[in-house]
Amino acid sequence: MQVVSIINHKGGVGKTTLTANLGAGLAARGKRVLLLDLDSQASLTVSFFTPPEWAAELLPARTIKHWFDGLDTGGALQSPAGLISTPRRVREKLARSTGRLDLIAAHRDLSDVDTTLAAQLMHDEAGFTLLHNRLRVALQHEAFSGYDIALIDCAPNFGLVARNAVAASDLLLIPTKPDYLSTNGIDSLGLKIAEFVEEFNVRCAEDERISRPPAAVVFTMVQLHNDEPIEAQRSVMSRVAAGGVMPLSTTIRDSKAVYGPAPEYGVPVILGGTGRAQTRELREFVSEVSSHLDGAAGMAA
Ligand SMILES: Nc1ncnc2c1ncn2[C@@H]1O[C@H](COP(=O)(O)OP(=O)(O)O)[C@@H](O)[C@H]1O
Ligand SMILES: [Mg+2]
Structure with a gap:
């Protein structure tokens, strides 16, 4: 299984929207996709389940927090398989595909996990690798062997x-609005990721070392005029291209009318049948990410 994290310490840049559409698009192409919602705001979860479904069926015992907590109580939870849910509305849309789309939901107290792990790290510096490796090890569990790909929607922090x-990822996607302040944050995120991987590798055993996952910026909420990004955004985009992190060639246009309502219906735009240009663009995005993943798999083979 390949793992992709959609990450940016800024909020409101389109992480969740991209995760939902990438997952649905890959599933429509026959991939078996697992989504992980790591943001306590649970936007990804409620893009597929209604808030009452989340509250009644998932929050009590089927969230990623239950898995993290289970580790602390001496492995009360043997397998993460029981945490996986299948959103009904998307399953109906995918009825003719051989792919599938499942999700491990977020919990509104997920930020407590961060606090708990940070406290454990304070008390046990030697546990650095263990504490940062939990998701990577979990995703190697046989419960996940039936999936081709996991997509992790991260919270807006690091x-x-x-x-x-x-640490668990084979590829990082960094959604970004093409404006000065947003792109300014990319460099600091890149630095933090690099520092983290370096520290991890210094502290871990030799056979546990990780490589820094390749990262790609995805420009979202791009404002078009005559099918071209407006000048102000174009110059920011070319500046990023000249910098350290490669941007994908597919960009996602700004389209509140199309993206705004989709989560409430539980079907991402790419499967929803609204917005022809948006759907075409999203399919190109899925193709571009797929070819990156195929390239990464080829290198690993
Ligand atoms: N391409 C887009 N055009 C217009 N609005 C968008 C687009 N992508 C996302 N949005 C909207 O912007 C808001 C934030 O998007 P979201 O995906 O939740 O970002 P994040 O996960 O980074 O916080 C949501 O209201 C969403 O509907
Ligand atoms: Mg989000």
Whole structure:
């Protein structure tokens, strides 16, 4: 199983929207996809389940927090398989595909996990690798062997949970609005990721070392005029391209009318049948990410 994290310590840049559409698009192409919602705001979860479904069926015992907590109580939870849910509305849309889309839901107290892990790290510096490796080890569990790909929607911070996601990932996607302040944050995120991987590798055993996952910026909420990004955004985009982190060539246009309502219906835009240009663009995005993943798999083989 390949693992992709959608990460940016800024909020409101389109992480969740991209995760939902990438997952649904890959599933429509026959991939078996597992989504992990690591943000306590649970936007990804409630993009597929209604808030009452989340509250009644998932929050009591089927969230990623239950898995993290289970580790602390001496492994009360043997297998993470019981945490996986299948959103009904998307399953109906995917009825003719051989792919599937499942999800491990977020918990509204997920930020407590960050606090708990940070406290454990304070008391036990030697546990650094163990604490940052939890998600990577979990995803190797046989409960997940039926999936081709896991997509992790990260919270807008770079705490221990997000670091767990980085350690587990084969690829990082960094959604960004093409404006000065947003792109300015990319460099600092890149630095933090690099520092984290370096520290991890210094502290871990030789056979546990990780490589820094390749990272790609995805420009979202791009404002088009005559099918071209407006000048102000174009110049920011070319500046990023000249910098350290490669941008994907597919960009996602700004389209509140199309993206706004989709989560409430439980079906991402790419499967929903609204917005022809948006759907075409999203399919190109899925193709581009797929070819990166195929390239990464080829290198690993
Ligand atoms: N391409 C887009 N065009 C317009 N609005 C968008 C687009 N992508 C996302 N949005 C909207 O922007 C808001 C934040 O998006 P979201 O995906 O939740 O970002 P994040 O997960 O980074 O916080 C949501 O209201 C969403 O509907
Ligand atoms: Mg989000």
